[in-house]
Amino acid sequence: MMTPKEVAETAVKALDAKNAHDLKLLRTTDVTVLADYFVICTAASTTQIKTLADAAEAALEAAGETKLHREGYRSGSWVLLDFGCVVIHLFMEEARQFYNLERLWADAEEVDISALLEQADRG
Numbered sequence: 001m002m003t004p005k006e007v008a009e010t011a012v013k014a015l016d017a018k019n020a021h022d023l024k025l026l027r028t029t030d031v032t033v034l035a036d037y038f039v040i041c042t043a044a045s046t047t048q049i050k051t052l053a054d055a056a057e058a059a060l061e062a063a064g065e066t067k068l069h070r071e072g073y074r075s076g077s078w079v080l081l082d083f084g085c086v087v088i089h090l091f092m093e094e095a096r097q098f099y100n101l102e103r104l105w106a107d108a109e110e111v112d113i114s115a116l117l118e119q120a121d122r123g
Helices: 006-015 046-062 093-099
Strands: 023-027 037-043 069-071 078-082 086-092
Touching: 006 023, 006 046, 006 086, 023 093, 037 046, 037 093, 046 078, 046 086, 078 093, 086 093
Parallel strands: 037 086
Antiparallel strands: 023 037, 069 078, 078 086
């Protein structure tokens, strides 16, 4: 069984591999009982949101994690994937600005994920 941090890192890598934009990992253990980590990213299109959701689900389920809930998949502008210890938030740019989770969860610690990201290498 993976630790919450490993679950979050697996999600980050899967999203990065599908070119998620502005990927953030927040450690929320000390600020909410909802989850240990929030993964937040932006997609360029509704098609990409579904691609990102599918990729994150596939990677985590392959690692033995069970999805508890999925919300917004049909709406297109945002998707929430709840894996218990990790909640993944996928947004179109406008929805991300509207919900502004980084401000809402400003007390959460932002985790440095630069070592996990392939995109930095690709420029």
